Amino acid sequence: MLNHRSDTSFPFPVKVSLLSSSLFLGLFFFLPLILVFGVSLASRGMYGGITWIATWENYQRVFDPLVGVIFFRSLFLAGLTTLICAVVGFPLAYCLSRASKPWQLILLTLVMIPFWTNFLVRTYAWVLILRADGILNSLLIGLGLLDEPLSLLFTDLSVFVGLVYGYLPFMVLPLVVAIERIPPQLEDAAFDLYASRGRMFRHVLLPLSTPGFLAGGVLVFIPSLGAFITPYLLGGGQNMMLGTFIQQEFLVARDWPFGSALSFGLMGTVLLLLWFLLGRMSVEKEPS
Amino acid sequence: MNESVVLDKVTKTHGLVKAVDHVSLSIQNGEFFSVLGPSGSGKTTILRLIAGLDRPDQGDIVIQQRVVTLDPPHKRPVNMVFQHYALFPHLSVFENVAFGLRMKGEPQALTQKAVSDMLALVRLQGKEKRLPGQLSGGEQQRVALARALVNRPIVLLLDEPLAALDQQLRQEMQGELKRLQREVKATFICVTHQQDEALMLSDRIAVMKGGKVLQVGTPQEIYDCPVSSTVAQFIGLSNVLSGTIASSEDGLCRVEHEVLSPVKVVCSPHDSLQGAVTVMIRPERVHVSSDMSANGYDNMFPAVVHQVVFSGNEVVYHVRLRDESIWIARVPIAEAQARPLTVGQPVYVQWRAQEGLILPAHSAPC
Numbered sequence: 001m002l003n004h005r006s007d008t009s010f011p012f013p014v015k016v017s018l019l020s021s022s023l024f025l026g027l028f029f030f031l032p033l034i035l036v037f038g039v040s041l042a043s044r045g046m047y048g049g050i051t052w053i054a055t056w057e058n059y060q061r062v063f064d065p066l067v068g069v070i071f072f073r074s075l076f077l078a079g080l081t082t083l084i085c086a087v088v089g090f091p092l093a094y095c096l097s098r099a100s101k102p103w104q105l106i107l108l109t110l111v112m113i114p115f116w117t118n119f120l121v122r123t124y125a126w127v128l129i130l131r132a133d134g135i136l137n138s139l140l141i142g143l144g145l146l147d148e149p150l151s152l153l154f155t156d157l158s159v160f161v162g163l164v165y166g167y168l169p170f171m172v173l174p175l176v177v178a179i180e181r182i183p184p185q186l187e188d189a190a191f192d193l194y195a196s197r198g199r200m201f202r203h204v205l206l207p208l209s210t211p212g213f214l215a216g217g218v219l220v221f222i223p224s225l226g227a228f229i230t231p232y233l234l235g236g237g238q239n240m241m242l243g244t245f246i247q248q249e250f251l252v253a254r255d256w257p258f259g260s261a262l263s264f265g266l267m268g269t270v271l272l273l274l275w276f277l278l279g280r281m282s283v284e285k286e287p288s
Numbered sequence: 289m290n291e292s293v294v295l296d297k298v299t300k301t302h303g304l305v306k307a308v309d310h311v312s313l314s315i316q317n318g319e320f321f322s323v324l325g326p327s328g329s330g331k332t333t334i335l336r337l338i339a340g341l342d343r344p345d346q347g348d349i350v351i352q353q354r355v356v357t358l359d360p361p362h363k364r365p366v367n368m369v370f371q372h373y374a375l376f377p378h379l380s381v382f383e384n385v386a387f388g389l390r391m392k393g394e395p396q397a398l399t400q401k402a403v404s405d406m407l408a409l410v411r412l413q414g415k416e417k418r419l420p421g422q423l424s425g426g427e428q429q430r431v432a433l434a435r436a437l438v439n440r441p442i443v444l445l446l447d448e449p450l451a452a453l454d455q456q457l458r459q460e461m462q463g464e465l466k467r468l469q470r471e472v473k474a475t476f477i478c479v480t481h482q483q484d485e486a487l488m489l490s491d492r493i494a495v496m497k498g499g500k501v502l503q504v505g506t507p508q509e510i511y512d513c514p515v516s517s518t519v520a521q522f523i524g525l526s527n528v529l530s531g532t533i534a535s536s537e538d539g540l541c542r543v544e545h546e547v548l549s550p551v552k553v554v555c556s557p558h559d560s561l562q563g564a565v566t567v568m569i570r571p572e573r574v575h576v577s578s579d580m581s582a583n584g585y586d587n588m589f590p591a592v593v594h595q596v597v598f599s600g601n602e603v604v605y606h607v608r609l610r611d612e613s614i615w616i617a618r619v620p621i622a623e624a625q626a627r628p629l630t631v632g633q634p635v636y637v638q639w640r641a642q643e644g645l646i647l648p649a650h651s652a653p654c
Contacts, residue, residue, distance in 0.1 A: 193388035
């Protein structure tokens with residue numbers, strides 16, 4: 001039984017705000033979720049509509065080998081994106097956290113500036129850079145390094161570049177927070193105790209930045225896994241990721257039930273990974 | 289001489305500030321040497337220069353007859369106990385202490401034994417598996433000491449080692465530091481802003497201010513014969529009186545003050561003091577009483593009791609002189625209770641000519 005103490009223990013204004021936020025979440029988050037779940041159990045109608053005949057068939061189709069290919073490509077690209085964001089993000093985050101106050105402000109602003117522009121516009125900018133007669137190819141040919149333009153756009157590489165570009169700040173910011181909490185004295189102590197730079201990083205900075213890596217990893221991995229604008233614009237039709245695939249099921253194939261089942265499959269995967277990660281984190285926290 | 293550490297005209301600038309300004313020091317083997325100074329006097333920079341965490345702009349650092357000025361920290365036979373200890377929060381007590389040996393690549397068995405022995409020496413057996421966050425301040429301090437000493441440094445550097453501890457623990461750790469130094473036979477160089485700590489622990493003290501060393505000497509020398517009023521004031525609360533020398537004969541100077549009556553102070557003939565001087569009298573040498581009948585005092589000022597502070601075995605009187613300056617007198621509790629004084633009471637401050645210390649007003653090293 002739940003206790004009913006909560007009815008009386010909150011003052012009125014708190015109750016109102018709790019109620020309004022619950023209402024908002026219920027109406028705009030939970031209800032649509034239930035709707036999508038309902039649709040995922042329905043069947044596709046003849047002309048793309050929904051026929052309310054309950055079936056598990058959509059979930060069986062999720063395990064189709066073709067979906068598997070897209071799923072594992074997404075997993076691979078999202079994992080690689082997270083890894084590269086971590087590798088590229090750490091030095092940047094380190095400089096940011098150890099910079100003097102005015103520099104820190106300038107550098108943080110530089111990291112944040114891209115957010116002032118629409119994500120779609122920024123992704124289109126990459127199309128301009130990467131396409132056959134784009135900036136990068138013109139530059140390389142102009143410098144005489146290339147005779148023929150490279151086909152960069154609409155490859156896994158271009159999707160990957162776009163993802164790293166888009167989600168790097170989500171890795172950098174949690175890392176900055178984590179590194180700022182590491183007193184610089186600990187680095188001095190490691191040097192004083194005969195550590196080289198590499199070993200200081202390996203034995204002091206890296207383990208103490210773990211919370212930042214975990215938070216950043218989650219923030220980069222989850223949206224990369226479900227990303228759809230980037231693979232859609234930079235991957236073209238052929239290099240599909242789960243996000244683009246789901247979008248196609250809804251809008252192109254007009255198979256809402258299957259799209260809904262795919263969405264739930266993606267959500268399940270993410271929840272499973274998070275659960276695993278949180279489990280590992282709590283194990284690490286326990287004193288030996 | 290068997291010098292352990294020598295600094296030769298070392299200068300280090302942080303931005304526009306000269307943190308350390310032409311400092312020369314020579315520290316003997318096995319010495320407990322303290323660098324005493326207010327915060328911002330450059331004393332921590334001296335430790336960082338010896339440890340190799342900072343490089344001097346000018347000058348040389350010699351450890352055990354070897355010039356190490358440009359050597360990185362891991363090539364110096366020196367270890368440091370950091371302010372606030374800088375223990376690795378993610379490593380157990382054992383791993384913290386073992387860190388240096390592991391980085392040096394010592395064999396596992398040797399590391400195991402050395403760490404256990406060192407933890408026994410600092411009395412931390414049974415806490416090997418704890419994390420630093422689970423230890424008390426005193427225990428963290430011992431881990432920091434063990435972590436440095438386990439590497440058998442020739443010189444141990446201590447940055448405000450006792451500052452984070454409460455009064456009782458501090459006294460305990462002072463004894464502990466002396467004991468450890470006897471047992472490991474290393475040179476200890478300790479930075480502190482607490483004069484009582486420096487006086488109690490050290491074989492010799494360097495007093496620093498503004499990046500310069502003002503005086504180097506044994507605690508006794510520095511306490512009894514400070515070279516300047518700055519040192520005198522820093523080494524213990526002193527009562528100060530600025531004036532000019534009016535006459536000087538038979539080793540007795542007459543110093544005149546703008547407001548107060550002239551005072552007599554013993555001064556050695558070879559001091560050849562002239563003009564503006566500072567006269568200092570230590571709080572425990574000042575006699576305060578409600579009547580002027582006490583004998584044998586050469587100087588006397590009327591004053592008013594401003595504040596009475598009990599501090600255990602003595603009473604500290606703050607009295608206001610005619611020139612509005614506050615003097616401090618420490619009186620043993622028995623004496624104070626025999627003739628109690630209250631705030632606002634007019635009193636007489638008296639002292640003997642030989643107990644005053646006369647120094648040039650503008651400090652110049654002797």
